[in-house]
Amino acid sequence: MQKLEKLYEGKAKKLFATDDPDVLWVEYMNQATAGNGAKKAQISGKGSLNNRITAVIFDLLKARGVDSHFIKPVSETEQLVRRMDMFPLEIIMRNTAAGSFAKRYGVTEGTPLKQPILEFCVKDDALGDPFINNDGLLALDIVTEDELAEISAQARAVNAALLDIFSKIGIQLVDFKIEEGRDSQGHILLADEITPDTCRLWHIADDGQTVEHLDKDLFRRDLGDIIPAYEQILERLEQLAEVE
């Protein structure tokens, strides 16, 4: 497989074409951003950690019947994925109140939710990725009714599988963002990445209360270095993958 021209550069990843039209070459960068790019830093080692973390998670999901665009890693910081026609959506699942949800509704962070919440945002940096409800998605023709049903079912299935994975490694999966697209055969599939950049992952101390953030909130909120936290997530996931 050959790495060809760069197709796209995002905030955390670069996408390259390959000699197979159905396969893309993804490079995970060391760049960290927050607040829609308002805060930016280069963090040595982040690209490699996220490349490895998302690969293990996609494999663990596959073992739970959740397919994704992931094919295989090709280097410390790179992986091959299926080429997808992406929906312009940020698909957010929440199990515990935190972040923008806690702020929007005046709920204390850490409040358990009676049931998971599925939220959609339109993926548009210029608009600041605004929230949109199901009627809005249909009225603006962003997705069809069938696509919305499929995407929603997949997001809930990803959440159930991720809850199982993270509970097995002693981590609370607070919330996360995924993206979906259609492959060349027209199948709707999980794509993009699942990493501590896109999930809130909490480790609860022995007192049952103190939260240790093992995700990008460390960077967003200036709480500390992300690298040891991401290393801890990778280590725990790799241990689980070994015994499964």
Ligand code: C5P
């Ligand atoms: O900020 P908010 O509470 O809406 O984020 C919900 C979840 O979605 C968090 O896990 C966050 O890391 C993720 N997210 C993301 N990319 C965005 C917005 C949110 O990965 N652009």
